Amino acid sequence: MDFLGINPVLLIASLMVSATPILLAAIGETVVEKSGVLNLGVEGMMIVGAVVGFITAVNTENPAIGFVTAAIAGALLSTIFATLVLHLKSNQVATGLGLTLVGLGISALLGKPYEGIKSPTLQSLDIPILADIPIFGRMLFSHDAMVYVSILIVGLVWYTLKYTRAGLVLRAVGENHDAAHALGYKVIRIRFLAIMFGGACSGLGGAYISLVRVPQWTEGMTAGAGWIALAIVVFASWKPWRTLIGAYLFGGITVLQLNLQAAGVAIPVEYLSMSPFLITIAVLVIISARGNQGAPASLGRPFHASN
């Protein structure tokens, strides 16, 4: 069963957990970008979600409430971005970067009194029957609820984008906002909601780090996860299920390189530590070499109704 001294069952089980924060953030950002907006503030929204989720979970002793408030906090922060970009027509790249600065600053100030405290955390579900299946039970069915919630969100996003009217409208807005506007769709309102959804998902992802991965609050604890999530979206060519693959692949390579080290496989460590990024680039090249990347045509372009 072991390969190079690594048990693949355990590897997959731990990569699912390890990839969940970036998956949540990435699926949210996919929706935002599908609507034609590029929000580079994912890191800022994640860390605000992490701190708010942590604070409420500690005070209510209920991690579920923590996740809910984290989503709300992420969505609220994203409205700053949405207002600036949609109503005040500011540059999306710069506004997203500004949002990250603001998020990092706010989170550090809010979190000060909560340093060094442990939060209540989510228990593993150990889904009845399924968790007892040999191999797969341990690998796939013994995680905490948020792992499945994240997959569920991916499924919902996929279904909504592909099969519902709302999804069609969202995609139309992202592909050609002028045409969508001409057809009578509320471009600004749709994008505003998409941005808030992205904020909520980022908030959830951040809370997963502060409530499950680490169960503690420390300043700057998302440590760049938001940037990886942004990369995953492009990597996935804006397709929901590919986001899942991308996040798991990225998480998987990170976990694998640490596992290879732990197993004492003699590969120079410094090359291993850069491998997730190099492999991401390589896969990206392969995908793009095959042709259309599927970027929403209006991505990053400002919309002005009277044009």
Place this chain on the structure above:
Amino acid sequence: MKLKSILTSAIAAVALGTAAIAADIKVGFVYVGPVGDGGWTYEHDQGRKAVVEAFGDRVETIYQENVPEGADSERVMTQMALQGADLIFTTSFGYMDPTINVAKKFPNVKFEHATGYKRADNVSTYSARFYEGRAVQGHIAGKMTKTNKIGYIGSFPIPEVIRGINSAYIHAKKVNPDVEFNIVWAYTWFDPAKEADAANALIEQGCDVVLQHTDSTAPQAAAEKAGNVITFGQASDMAEFGPLPRVSSIIDDWGPYYVARTQAVLDGTWTSMDTWDGIGPGMVKIGEISSAVPADIKAEAEALRDALGSGEYHAFTGPLNKQDGTPWLAAGETADDGTLAGMNFYVEGLTGTIPQ
């Protein structure tokens, strides 16, 4: 209404500001991380608070957090000196050359640089012998492991970290000849998610003890989740993870040193010196050994701690060979500080190579 309260507070602050000038001396601290990192910088800030506690109004402390190494740190130190600081603690290895540069420009200001090796008439250096604490950890780890596999999360392969690995290994091996070390280099000081992954990787390899030389509590949480794995707090106590998985910890206690040096400046007796203190003078503390450790092992560990503290035992005592089998220390010989300071080799028995 708001404007009025702002104005009132501004006036109040100006009044306060003039009142605060009464302090005899001003002491500055330059931190590499945020004071709330729960590890390295947190403990230095605890040291600063100890100074405040000890001297009250006689000493004013100022600090700056998240100061990048290099040019930014040089500017921060200069601004501190310009602002009238009499004594400045620079608490990261990377501040070494900037500290020397600024010290040249301000001969009347005293500087204290942590973990470096360059001194001047107004620059002292200080560091802690963390490896003494690692020896105690190694002892407990060697005794407690059932799988005989001990995991070690390293940050960067620098002498400080390698010294810790060697010390822990020597003392684990001493009490348990079958013990093996699995070492993972995270290439970061602080990245909770990555540290959690590293801990999980080690646990999946069958390690039931995880030692860390990174700053976050993520490995503790990973061990708690896995169950049957023990860990040790790093830099700060991390007591919230006790009694299991955290069974003990190494705490950097800078307070007594900072108080003593501040006192020396107040008394006018400050001179440049090199301090490398361990358990004995209290710069390194072993956190409470938890109830999860059987009484006899706890007693042995405390005896080892005390022997290291009193100086009757040195953590690197021969016979010891280097990893490739070449002799390093003869029986009874102890390592000199120079070799320890720049340690860049594993001792015999450790597997793997140190990344370059």
Place this chain on the structure above:
Amino acid sequence: MIHFEKRLNPSRITTVVTPIIAVILTMIAGGIMFAALGKPPLEAIRIIFWDPLFDPNFASYSRPQLLVKAGPLILIAIGLSIGFKAGIWNIGAEGQYIMGAVFGAAVALAAYPADSVLLFPAMVVSGACGGWLWAMIPAILRTKFNTNEILVSLMLVYVAESILASVAQGLLKNPEGYGFPGSRNLQQYPSAFNAEVIANSGMHWGVISAFIAVICAYVMMTRHIRGFEVRLMGEAPKAARFSGTSTTRLVVFCLGISGALAGLAGMFEVSGPSGQITIDFNSGYGFTAIIVAFLGRLHPIGILLAGLLMALTYIGGELAQLMLGLPGASIQLFQGMLLLFLLATDIFTNYRIRIGGAK
């Protein structure tokens, strides 16, 4: 009903007035934040914006430091702005900055202790090449495979950080450093030291290069055919292709120039203010420069001013931390607010407000 109408030409008056309004708004919002933190707001704002420039105790030191801090930001931002104008998104300047420093320092360390006037110019060339080469990776992938350059350049930042950590502990480690990581200090190697050109002015070669870059970029964007191509590509890609502009050439040009300038910034920093290659040598200039580029509205003069303003908030923010014990995070938040207010008021430059009766 408030309604915005696009201006045909950006208003000149608002171009000047809106940044001032934004700074005032930031002062108000920041003041409220400082007050909420229990610190005197007016004093905090005075320390951030006034003291670094005019305080009798600090100003003689902080004014030159302003240039030292702004120099690399401006140099990198100028390069980035050219690409951004053309719609070519290099967000990996941090990686190019690192590689420029590594390449530049490697030349000096290989020559150590040789004494030659040619060494410093060689380091400049090598540093620019390092950044340029690192930027050529996304450039080639974009032109050959149409791979997204945002992602590749970002990923390469992390790769560069790993390389930096590796060389700081291996290839470029100071052989007389007692095994500690980090290279020799180039400040102590006269041939390689990027010293101040005029003592205590803050003007080292990197700052001078930044000013030269501002002038060159201004001339190129307004007077040169290449500047026209860049703008055309950004504003009307189809028209650009139709008029015979080669996308490939422009991508290589834009990424190349931003990479080379970022590499130069890294090289000037490592050979001057910073002095040595260390594990954490980079301190975010590459990312902050993106903000500077947009704050300056992608205009060379704007970037010059934005870089100085950004440097002022850094240095003033440090002073405020020291004098008032403000947490570092509040300064970060303050910078974030400044950026967002500047962006928010930008609308008045490009749009006219009409109240009532949408057409």
